[in-house]
């Protein structure tokens with residue numbers, strides 16, 4: 001996970017980290033970590049969040065509830081279906097799907113750029129629907145079909161869209177490219193004859209910092225056999 005996602009103010013994080021090895025000890029000045037958090041207005045929301053997370057674990061997965069599989073808080077072995085194959089992986093409940101794909105499964109075709117759901121470089125399909133894998137927990141993919149950029153190629157042959165991206169040089173640095181291809185391929189699956197407006201809409205959440213949009217439109221419309229703007 002991005003450090004920024006869990007980052008608090010410097011003051012708060014310093015106060016949390018300092019007494020970590022002595023949490024039950026009143027410590028210097030008789031102040032415990034919990035006591036400090038509860039007493040400081042600046043971290044009142046953080047305290048509520050901590051207690052909320054603990055309560056969430058108790059309420060959603062009470063021990064012994066029939067049909068409920070409790071995962072975590074430590075690493076757990078689960079099975080994910082990726083590109084038509086079952087993959088056994090060891091993940092923590094906080095592990096994102098993007099992290100599981102890249103780190104646990106070595107599928108580095110899926111890129112992590114912003115790691116916070118704003119650029120869609122990490123786009124994969126969950127049951128054929130494009131999603132941001134950096135904001136999807138891996139545990140939420142259990143029981144679903146995940147498709148990555150590696151899964152678009154069949155029998156060693158590139159997907160026609162990948163061929164068109166190469167032909168029209170629809171990439172520069174390439175960081176956005178797997179996500180762009182996954183979004184455009186999903187569009188072609190649901191709408192085989194899109195207009196340029198449809199393509200623009202399909203990649204509205206995909207950011208290309210290099211500005212390759214016109215070539216992406218050209219490549220996608222060529223595969224679709226359409227080249228009109230309406």
Ligand code: FES
Nearest residue numbers: 113115117120134
């Ligand atoms: S890396 Fe996932 S949205 Fe940017």
Ligand code: FES
Nearest residue numbers: 172173208209210
């Ligand atoms: S090709 Fe560089 S971000 Fe799109």
